[in-house]
Amino acid sequence: MAHIVAKKALAKLAETCYRSTHFTKQEVEGLLHVFRDLQTSKKGKDEMKMDRATFREVLHYTFAMTDDILMDRVFRGFDQDNDSYVSAQEWVQGLSVFLRGTMEEKMKYCFEVYDLNSDGYISREEMFSMLKNTLAKQPTEEDPDEGIKDLVEITLKKMDHDHDSRLSYSDYKTSVETEPLLLEVFGPCLPAAKQVHAFTATFSDTCTDYY
Incomplete structure (x- = not known):
């Protein structure tokens, strides 16, 4: 039941979130799919919130970041409400700047x-x-x-x-x-083009019928 509720919440979020980002609606759905997969791979984790450890794994393994200070600050940049978690909405909005920001x-x-x-x-x-x-x-x-x-x-x-x-x-x-x-100038806190391209391929081609 909780899984169904979470899926509905993500579907509703995808309807509105893309309007305030540089992503299409389909891409937002793909990003939410990636977010959910990262969460469901962690037993007992809340599907709607990503903790600091999981987020750091994404920065390290997906975007090749290794600097502890900068990874912590990037996490704080995504965690706009300062609750020590990255929500699904914060994930999409943060990645909008991280991957395609002006x-x-x-x-x-x-x-x-x-x-x-x-x-x-x-x-x-x-x-x-x-x-x-x-x-x-x-x-x-x-x-x-x-x-x-x-x-x-x-x-x-x-x-x-x-x-x-x-x-x-x-x-x-x-x-x-x-x-x-x-x-x-004070250290890499944005992904290189190679990582952006590779990660974009994981959500831009994602099927959108998973809801």
Whole structure:
């Protein structure tokens, strides 16, 4: 009975969710099918909510993400109501930006990922934490922290347009609009084109009669 109720809820969600995303209705149905399959593969899991561990598995195995800090922040970006789960609707809306977002949407998303304490700014300390986690992978004779500190200062010099020693969204947006390669300056938090193509194939061709 619960399974039938969940299927009806997903069908109803597909009717309206696609209007606020970059997906067609058929693609939304496919994404919900993928979501349900991920949940039903976990015994005892709520079909309508994905926990952090399952979501991280998707990021790691489907989108080749490995950075713990960034994966946690991507999860928080999807989990819009902060209930520690990604609902079916949050899944579709999050993937709309993740896979097909406009540049404006991607800039807002990346900035929120990088703003580790969600105070509206990316501080020196936050830059250092992310860059250290991303770059300090190989042993070296020199102190890697010093190199990362230098990189933080170089980044601030390039992107801190109001010279307040931190990056506001305005600083970040202006910098990325001038130099698009700065979009993921503090670490990969968007999937590469190869992963986008492979994942899209799992839902765009999905049969829609499973309801």
